[in-house]
Amino acid sequence: MTSEDRRPAGGEPRETRTGSDGGKRPVSADYDSDVEAAIRKNHPALITYLAVGDPSIEETKAYVEALDRGGSDLIELGLPFSEPIAEGPTIQASINRALEAGTTSEAFFELVEDLETDATLLVMTYYNKILQYGDEPDVGPFVKRAAKVGLSGIIVPDLPAEEADPLREACDEHGLDLIFIIAPTTEGERLETIMSQVSGFAYVQARLGTTGARGDVSSATHDSLARLSDYEVPKAVGFGVSEGDHAAEIVEAGADGVIVGSALVDIVAESDDPAAALEAKAEELKRGAVRGSETVTNDTEDAPEPEQP
Amino acid sequence: MSDGAFEGYGGRHVPEPLQEPLEQLAAAYDDVAESDAFQAELDDLLKTFAGRPTPLYHAGNLSERYGAEIYLKREDLLHGGAHKINNCLGQALLAKHAGRERLIAETGAGQHGTATAMVGALLGLETEIYMGAKDVARQEMNVFRMRLMGAEVNEVTRGNEGLADAVDAALEDFAQNVDDTHYLVGSVVGPDPFPRMVRDFQSVIGREAREQFQERTGDLPDAAVACVGGGSNAIGLFHAFREDPVDFYGAEGGGEGSDSSRHAAPLAKGRDDVIHGMRTRVIDDDVEVHSVSAGLDYPGVGPEHAMFRAVGRCEYTGITDEEALAAFRELSETEGIIPALESSHAIARAIQLAEDGDHDTILVNLSGRGDKDMETAASKFDL
Ligand SMILES: Cc1ncc(COP(=O)(O)O)c(C=O)c1O
Numbered sequence: 001m002t003s004e005d006r007r008p009a010g011g012e013p014r015e016t017r018t019g020s021d022g023g024k025r026p027v028s029a030d031y032d033s034d035v036e037a038a039i040r041k042n043h044p045a046l047i048t049y050l051a052v053g054d055p056s057i058e059e060t061k062a063y064v065e066a067l068d069r070g071g072s073d074l075i076e077l078g079l080p081f082s083e084p085i086a087e088g089p090t091i092q093a094s095i096n097r098a099l100e101a102g103t104t105s106e107a108f109f110e111l112v113e114d115l116e117t118d119a120t121l122l123v124m125t126y127y128n129k130i131l132q133y134g135d136e137p138d139v140g141p142f143v144k145r146a147a148k149v150g151l152s153g154i155i156v157p158d159l160p161a162e163e164a165d166p167l168r169e170a171c172d173e174h175g176l177d178l179i180f181i182i183a184p185t186t187e188g189e190r191l192e193t194i195m196s197q198v199s200g201f202a203y204v205q206a207r208l209g210t211t212g213a214r215g216d217v218s219s220a221t222h223d224s225l226a227r228l229s230d231y232e233v234p235k236a237v238g239f240g241v242s243e244g245d246h247a248a249e250i251v252e253a254g255a256d257g258v259i260v261g262s263a264l265v266d267i268v269a270e271s272d273d274p275a276a277a278l279e280a281k282a283e284e285l286k287r288g289a290v291r292g293s294e295t296v297t298n299d300t301e302d303a304p305e306p307e308q309p
Numbered sequence: 310m311s312d313g314a315f316e317g318y319g320g321r322h323v324p325e326p327l328q329e330p331l332e333q334l335a336a337a338y339d340d341v342a343e344s345d346a347f348q349a350e351l352d353d354l355l356k357t358f359a360g361r362p363t364p365l366y367h368a369g370n371l372s373e374r375y376g377a378e379i380y381l382k383r384e385d386l387l388h389g390g391a392h393k394i395n396n397c398l399g400q401a402l403l404a405k406h407a408g409r410e411r412l413i414a415e416t417g418a419g420q421h422g423t424a425t426a427m428v429g430a431l432l433g434l435e436t437e438i439y440m441g442a443k444d445v446a447r448q449e450m451n452v453f454r455m456r457l458m459g460a461e462v463n464e465v466t467r468g469n470e471g472l473a474d475a476v477d478a479a480l481e482d483f484a485q486n487v488d489d490t491h492y493l494v495g496s497v498v499g500p501d502p503f504p505r506m507v508r509d510f511q512s513v514i515g516r517e518a519r520e521q522f523q524e525r526t527g528d529l530p531d532a533a534v535a536c537v538g539g540g541s542n543a544i545g546l547f548h549a550f551r552e553d554p555v556d557f558y559g560a561e562g563g564g565e566g567s568d569s570s571r572h573a574a575p576l577a578k579g580r581d582d583v584i585h586g587m588r589t590r591v592i593d594d595d596v597e598v599h600s601v602s603a604g605l606d607y608p609g610v611g612p613e614h615a616m617f618r619a620v621g622r623c624e625y626t627g628i629t630d631e632e633a634l635a636a637f638r639e640l641s642e643t644e645g646i647i648p649a650l651e652s653s654h655a656i657a658r659a660i661q662l663a664e665d666g667d668h669d670t671i672l673v674n675l676s677g678r679g680d681k682d683m684e685t686a687a688s689k690f691d692l
Binding site for chain 2: 096137190
């Protein structure tokens with residue numbers, strides 16, 4: 001099976017997508033994926049993350065809408081799971097708070113249904129939560145519900161591409177993108193396997209280890225983007241991004257999008273007015289990303305310009 | 310590597326940064342598994358450092374009391390006091406051959422941490438152990454032992470403060486330090502290649518026991534019994550008998566009963582799930598993981614056991630805390646052998662089988678000695 005065959009609407013692009021309000025929205029005929037379209041049209045895209053339910057569902061709703069106002073083009077909504085092995089301490093603590101607040105998959109989906117955002121919405125969770133959603137261990141019911149509430153893609157950090165066929169098929173059936181993570185250690189055959197399964201964008205992990213805000217953009221980012229330069233799918237870089245300047249640097253290095261999680265989760269945990277602070281942070285990050293893309297265009301006269309809507 | 314390793318159980322469900330390092334580990338393991346030099350080096354250490362072979366003991370008093378011939382494979386007599394050293398020597402040698410400088414491990418009862426500290430000292434590898442705060446409190450002696458041998462013990466205070474949380478912490482460390490670190494997984498759990506690698510290193514138990522049993526009785530046992538936490542001592546015993554007409558029995562940590570809301574018996578009562586990098590059986594969401602024995606206090610189980618259960622090769626039962634404590638006391642009194650609380654679950658199951666009367670000969674893996682459990686025993690028995 002080639003990656004072409006796996007695409008939701010391979011050959012015959014869909015004309016509408018289901019928006020987060022449940023209504024139909026037009027999809028550009030240029031892209032056969034909502035997520036890819038959201039990145040390309042908003043290039044360079046800002047992708048933000050929050051764990052849903054920290055500290056409560058109601059507050060998450062306000063925070064997500066603040067991120068949306070601040071300029072997030074895509075928002076990853078974390079469905080909390082008790083063993084988040086890909087996460088660093090910051091996001092783990094947030095997930096634990098969400099679990100302690102009693103956040104269930106059902107409450108998660110209801111929230112997504114309620115959200116009023118322009119941003120394209122993704123769910124980030126662990127394979128366990130997807131398998132266990134129905135009565136029998138099966139990925140189908142989760143994906144069906146995710147599509148119904150208006151989610152456009154799924155990220156599952158503990159699902160290796162080699163074992164992703166059932167989820168890939170369910171996502172294709174329901175028109176969702178399945179996003180995979182590329183680590184600094186991913187190369188050769190593994191890279192090819194992942195790139196044959198990925199849709200929407202490739203999530204480039206900037207450094208080894210777990211998520212967590214850090215101070216600089218690692219050289220691994222540059223190496224990873226170079227390794228991926230032959231693939232057409234958009235590339236977004238995450239893990240450790242916390243400031244507008246990082247966003248600028250990442251876009252300058254050739255990324256199509258910037259992913260930010262821990263820095264936002266910190267705001268939720270520490271700020272007196274998280275909604276306002278999140279909105280301001282999103283603005284800063286988006287400005288940084290745009291600044292980075294301007295440097296790219298100015299510096300490299302004969303390089304192809306990033307796609308603009 | 311696909312989910313199919315153990316009839317749909319197993320696999321490598323870990324974040325992307327760990328995929329390549331695990332692939333390399335699998336390749337390194339496949340190399341040494343076929344190397345005579347490596348095996349000779351390992352055999353020598355098993356013999357001279359760990360104290361193999363361990364005896365097969367006919368528990369005459371217990372046999373007389375229950376009317377079946379009960380034999381104990383004395384892994385409790387190994388260096389460190391449990392079967393854990395078999396695996397630790399194998400993996401640490403492998404890590405050394407692969408040029409790693411640092412070992413990390415999770416531990417529940419502290420037995421695996423202790424065995425890891427022993428091999429770390431032996432082979433000159435920096436060693437760091439993750440242990441849940443709950444277990445640090447109930448297994449203090451082992452914490453002292455680990456520190457004495459130069460290992461750093463990190464107390465894990467997240468979640469349930471137990472073995473599962475220690476595994477999470479160790480996996481995180483591993484993800485950040487894959488370049489120089491070997492994660493010495495303590496049981497037949499986790500992502501491939503750990504379940505098969507640990508099984509292979511523990512299979513020496515069954516190989517010896519099979520030969521000893523035949524030498525002694527001219528026959529094979531009717532039943533083989535072992536406790537199942539992650540499942541390494543059980544698989545280690547069973548593996549050599551898997552093609553034989555020997556019935557397998559696994560005794561899980563039944564806590565307050567496998568139908569209660571507090572147990573650690575995912576095979577007796579649980580569901581298919583993904584945890585700690587593997588697809589396997591896990592206790593239900595509304596169950597709190599609990600066992601009186603720290604080494605069985607784990608919500609999942611090795612994928613090969615999930616397969617054994619699915620195909621009906623082994624029968625798994627939850628032994629309650631109370632039943633295990635009774636067996637702990639009974640073996641101490643009848644045979645003068647104080648078993649680990651983990652192993653006491655296997656003794657309790659063997660007694661049940663002897664009482665049922667369907668098996669004339671029963672081989673039990675006495676996976677460890679009970680010295681570490683004295684404080685628990687003293688508080689339960691008013692000693
Ligand atoms: C003596 C003893 N037996 C059994 C176990 C359980 O582990 P496994 O099921 O992997 O043999 C432990 C774990 O700490 C142990 O110390």
